[in-house]
Amino acid sequence: MSQIPEPHAFAEEWIAAWNAHDLPRILSHYSEDLQFESPFISRVLGAGATAVPNRLVGKEAVAGYWDQALARYPDLRFELRTVLAGAHSLCLLYQSVQNLSAAEFFWFDEQGLVCRAAAHYA
DSSP: OOOOOOHHHHHHHHHHHHHTTOHHHHHTTEEEEEEEEOTHHHHHHOTTOSSSTTEEESHHHHHHHHHHHHHHOTTOOOEEEEEEEOSSEEEEEEEOGGGOEEEEEEEEOTTSOEEEEEEEEO
16 A cells, blocks of 8 residues: 655655755655656657656666756756645646646655656646
């Protein structure tokens, strides 16, 4: 059974970690077997860089992607808009890079770590 952390505390810490550009702090929210999806993956890593387009599996693979993304967007700053709690997941609505509106969904494992995440942009 998944263990969802307190939604607002998770959101505030997650946003703060990203705004600090602190990769180890960002990664502390995620499990080793993380599955992550984002349309930015192919933009940062290049088309064909992943077995499934725009999906990465494993914390190490995601760490490499986020390291490159942080270098590519040195002015990255997120602004939290809304926290939505579901039965087994959370969704954060926030202002993202390039002034994009973003919705990111998070599913948690038994230890309260994110085991799956999917980012969406407008």
